[in-house]
Amino acid sequence: MKKNINIIIMGPQGSGKGTQARLLAEKFDLQIFETGNVLREIANQDNEIGRKINDIINVRGQFVPWDIMKKEVFDWGFDRLDKEKGIIFDGTPRIMKEIEYWNEKLPSIGKKIDYIFYIDISKEESVKRISSRKLCKKNAHPLIVGKDLSEDEAKCPICGSEVYRRQDDTPEKVLNRLQWNEENMKPVIEYYDQKKMITRIHGEKSIEEINEEILGYIK
Numbered sequence: 001m002k003k004n005i006n007i008i009i010m011g012p013q014g015s016g017k018g019t020q021a022r023l024l025a026e027k028f029d030l031q032i033f034e035t036g037n038v039l040r041e042i043a044n045q046d047n048e049i050g051r052k053i054n055d056i057i058n059v060r061g062q063f064v065p066w067d068i069m070k071k072e073v074f075d076w077g078f079d080r081l082d083k084e085k086g087i088i089f090d091g092t093p094r095i096m097k098e099i100e101y102w103n104e105k106l107p108s109i110g111k112k113i114d115y116i117f118y119i120d121i122s123k124e125e126s127v128k129r130i131s132s133r134k135l136c137k138k139n140a141h142p143l144i145v146g147k148d149l150s151e152d153e154a155k156c157p158i159c160g161s162e163v164y165r166r167q168d169d170t171p172e173k174v175l176n177r178l179q180w181n182e183e184n185m186k187p188v189i190e191y192y193d194q195k196k197m198i199t200r201i202h203g204e205k206s207i208e209e210i211n212e213e214i215l216g217y218i219k
């Protein structure tokens, strides 16, 4: 069912927002604007910007400054968007600068945000989920060790590609990111709350239950 709608999916690390974004993208034929994957791809490049971003996100576990993000991730990604298709935003906006960016860019291609879903899980649950997670190389399927695969299993049970643990998925780095999120996301949440745009979804349920709840809100 093709739908030309634009959705923001928010939530702490490990809330499963990436999975929900993929399900919605499949259902409504939407494209995903995801900042994390682009950043990790750049961080793997053996050049100046690659080493710089690798140092920030993988070594120090910090967030990339907006001026670098804007140029390397946002402008880069925006130029590649299919302007005829709806968009799911996963991992943006996280700061006011990103809201300003989208407030300017979306109208320029005749788009606006139609829905915002915030998938909520506790801090404890977030740390627990992320530090016991692996991803597969081909599709970034999130896999919980002990549930979706055993500790020594090397292949994704969904697509068969190799699995790995992200360097920045240690409990300390997850806590760092949660801290950052809380501080920096506050104005973003407040901004959209004032506009009554956010629908909160309890995230400590199954993937299917969360997906069904979200679909119930989309007209």
Ligand SMILES: [Zn+2]
Pocket (backbone or CB within 6 Å): 136, 137, 138, 139, 140, 141, 156, 157, 158, 159, 160, 161
């Ligand atoms: Zn996979």
